[in-house]
Amino acid sequence: MQWYKYLPKIHAESMVEDGCVKLGILSGYQDVEAHGEAVGDPDENTRTIYSHDEHVKTDPKQLNPLERQFFDFGNAEIENFHFSNNRIEIKNHDDDLLAYCTSRPFNINAMRKMSEENIKAGNDAYDACVEITDHIGFIQALCDFLENEHGIRYKGHGDCFYRERLIHWTQAHNTAAWNIKDKKYSYQKECRIVFTPPSSFSEKSLIVNVPEIKKFCRLYDLSA
Structure with missing residues (x-):
């Protein structure tokens, strides 16, 4: 070629x-x-990594890897967790x-x-x-x-x-x-x-x- x-x-x-x-x-x-x-x-x-999930999440374990970057629960016990209809975009430099x-x-x-x-x-x-x-x-x-x-x-x-x-x-x-x-x-x-x-x-x-x-x-x- x-x-x-x-x-x-x-x-x-x-x-x-x-x-x-x-x-x-x-x-x-x-x-x-x-x-x-x-x-x-x-x-x-560069590229922009995104997540768009319209569903309701009631447990932190349901978060995808991109969403988890915005939460730091430490050792806390989580009650009444509600996360829904979110869109996240992160510009990534390779x-x-x-x-x-x-x-x-x-x-x-x-x-x-x-x-x-x-x-x-x-x-x-x-x-x-x-x-x-x-x-x-x-x-x-x-x-x-x-x-x-x-x-x-x-x-x-x-x-x-x-x-x-x-x-x-x-x-x-x-x-x-x-x-x-x-x-x-x-x-x-x-x-x-x-x-x-x-x-x-x-x-x-x-x-x-x-x-x-x-x-x-x-x-x-x-x-x-």
């Missing part, structure tokens, strides 16, 4: 020639002023991960729209694209380098899901925040690789040269 990385030309050439890539901490992209409306996302790596973001398939209109937003934010235009010809080989080479050289461990990869961030508490255990994006970003068709940095990592981004990825990267002909 091919992935595509939209970049300023100078960075695209560096990726192809030197294997240079930049990973970013997901929470850092919440700064829309710095990253622009396309790359920035104020809700990046563990901060390092991410490398790409797109598929290539879309010149998406690239131009993202570029325009970059320019509005005072950042460099996307005027080049790197085609990653084998995404699995690329992931493996990048993962090996990051773990061996920086102690950064692979967490997962995949397409982003464009949907609301509201998750029922029964689904919270199998719905990650790192690949959820609002529908307004759907034109980007984003694919991500995410990594767990060591506890000592405190930077917002990491730039590395990974020679092993060069064989999977080539400049994409924008005139094609």
